[in-house]
Amino acid sequence: xxxxxxxxxxxxxxxxxxxxxxxxxxxxxxxxxxxxxxxxxxxxxxxxxxxxxxxxxxxxxxxxxxxxxxxxxxxxxxxxxxxxxxxxxxxxxxxxxxxxxxxxxxxxxxxxxxxxxxxxxxxxxxxxxxxxxxxxxxxxxxxxxxxxxxxxxxxxxxxxxxxxxxxxxxxxxxxxxxxxxxxxxxxxxxxxxxxxxxxxxxxxxxxxxxxxxxxxxxxxxxxxxxxxxxxxxxxxxxxxxxxxxxxxxxxxxxxxxxxxxxxxxxxxxxxxxxxxxxxxxxxxxxxxxxxxxxxxxxxxxxxxxxxxxxxxxxxxxxxxxxxxxxx
Numbered sequence: 001x002x003x004x005x006x007x008x009x010x011x012x013x014x015x016x017x018x019x020x021x022x023x024x025x026x027x028x029x030x031x032x033x034x035x036x037x038x039x040x041x042x043x044x045x046x047x048x049x050x051x052x053x054x055x056x057x058x059x060x061x062x063x064x065x066x067x068x069x070x071x072x073x074x075x076x077x078x079x080x081x082x083x084x085x086x087x088x089x090x091x092x093x094x095x096x097x098x099x100x101x102x103x104x105x106x107x108x109x110x111x112x113x114x115x116x117x118x119x120x121x122x123x124x125x126x127x128x129x130x131x132x133x134x135x136x137x138x139x140x141x142x143x144x145x146x147x148x149x150x151x152x153x154x155x156x157x158x159x160x161x162x163x164x165x166x167x168x169x170x171x172x173x174x175x176x177x178x179x180x181x182x183x184x185x186x187x188x189x190x191x192x193x194x195x196x197x198x199x200x201x202x203x204x205x206x207x208x209x210x211x212x213x214x215x216x217x218x219x220x221x222x223x224x225x226x227x228x229x230x231x232x233x234x235x236x237x238x239x240x241x242x243x244x245x246x247x248x249x250x251x252x253x254x255x256x257x258x259x260x261x262x263x264x265x266x267x268x269x270x271x272x273x274x275x276x277x278x279x280x281x282x283x284x285x286x287x288x289x290x291x292x293x294x295x296x297x298x299x300x301x302x303x304x305x306x307x308x309x310x311x312x313x314x315x316x317x318x319x320x321x322x323x324x325x326x327x
Contacts, residue, residue, distance in 0.1 A: 046154060047108050051093065051120075053080045055111035055134060057298040058150050060086050061165060062158040069105040073097065079248060079291040082300040099123035109153065113137070137297035139206050140173065147299065165299050172302050176210065176309060179316050185214040186312045188287075189234070190243040191275055193268055197234075199223025203297065204243070210305035212313050213243075231274035239278065241312060242266075242286040245294030253307055257288040287311040 047069040050056045056071045060083050073095050074080040075087035093101060102110060102124060110124050114135035125131045132153070136142040144166050151162035190204050191197055198204035199217040201224050208215040216237045217223045221230070244265045246257075265288050269275040280286065288311075293304040310317050 045108075047106060048111060048154075049093070049102050049105050049107040049109075050075075050111045051097075051102070051116055052111070052113045052134075053292075053295070054113060054137060054297040055150075056081060056087060057083050057296075057300060058146060059111065061299065062147065062151050062161050063154050064157065065089070067154060069107045070102075080295070082292050082296060082298070082303070099127065103127055103129065111150075138201055138203055140169070140210075140301065143297070143299050143301065144169075169299050169302055173210065173305070176302075176305055180212040180309060180313060183212045183313050183316065185212055187216055187238055187240045188213045188243050188312070189216050189237065189239050189280075190245070191269060192245070193272065195228050196226040197221075197223065197229050198226050201225060203295070203301070206301070207243075207304050207308055210302075211308040213241075213308070235274055235277055239280045240285065242278075242280045243308065244286050244288050246288055246291045248291060253290050253293065253303055256311060262286050262288050 046067050048059055048063060048067055049070045050059045050068075051072050053072055053074040056075045059068055059071070068090050070091045070093055071087050073093045075090070075092045076084055078084040081087060091105070099120060102120075107129055109130040109132060112121050112124075112131060112133045114133055116133070121131060121133065132150070134146055134149075137146065147162040147165060148159075151158040185208075188208065189197060197217045199215065199221060205215050205218055207213070216239060217229065220237050221233065223229070244262070246261065246265055263284065266281060266284060266286055269278075269281050275281055287308065289304065289307060293301075293307060296304050
């Protein structure tokens with residue numbers, strides 16, 4: 001084999017050094033500005049990409065259309081979003097979108113939650129794009145704080161919209177509280193196929209607090225967060241109603257669930273221990289929430305309060321003589 005000349009050896013060293021320095025820089029450029037991206041918006045305008053269903057709903061409520069660059073992969077799905085119809089006017093991220101896909105939309109900011117993939121959040125943050133991570137969403141007060149936080153980024157119009165949403169939310173909550181005044185809380189548990197039930201400091205506890213319900217996972221099970229129940233104790237709890245979450249877009253949130261929809265939701269639990277031994281399962285004592293309501297973390301949670309309260313306390317929602325049917 002022929003030995004390279006000194007000049008060729010020097011050339012190889014120079015080329016190798018150049019590649020060592022240039023290739024990492026090119027990788028950074030590709031991450032920061034995808035090949036099909038144009039220049040970032042001028043004039044300090046805001047362009048937001050939302051990566052979760054909850055931040056989608058906040059963004060759609062507050063932002064001007066031009067401020068919405070893209071919504072999450074779930075945005076158009078009515079099983080997970082309270083605003084699926086409105087969201088269809090905007091592009092959505094594909095399933096399992098990576099940082100390059102997100103950056104292709106030229107965002108100035110990306111909205112994440114604390115359950116978003118840490119590696120994805122870190123990659124977007126390293127690209128130089130501002131990141132907002134929402135990590136408090138179990139209560140209505142958290143919702144108000146999140147609305148105000150996002151509005152402060154979006155500008156004066158968004159701040160005004162946030163104020164209106166909060167005022168209307170407070171009005172509805174007060175009206176519901178008045179409607180339920182004096183009711184005996186219905187003793188409930190929310191069960192799922194994943195073997196965990198929600199106790200204190202969860203969305204479900206917030207729903208119970210506003211819908212006239214006692215969450216037995218909190219009061220008897222002493223559960224905080226989501227945890228597996230003690231099966232023997234669970235079977236002894238005096239559960240009056242199970243609260244189930246549908247796995248489809250039915251029931252519609254404007255109408256109560258049908259008996260058939262509740263039966264269908266219970267079928268799976270009639271095959272799972274220990275739930276199949278619960279009297280409430282055997283006797284079909286259950287209420288049913290639309291799929292998106294079970295995981296709602298935005299101001300739309302008030303619709304969850306109202307929907308649950310109507311099923312637990314139907315006597316409080318009977319129309320007075322002469323009262324018109326709501327539109």
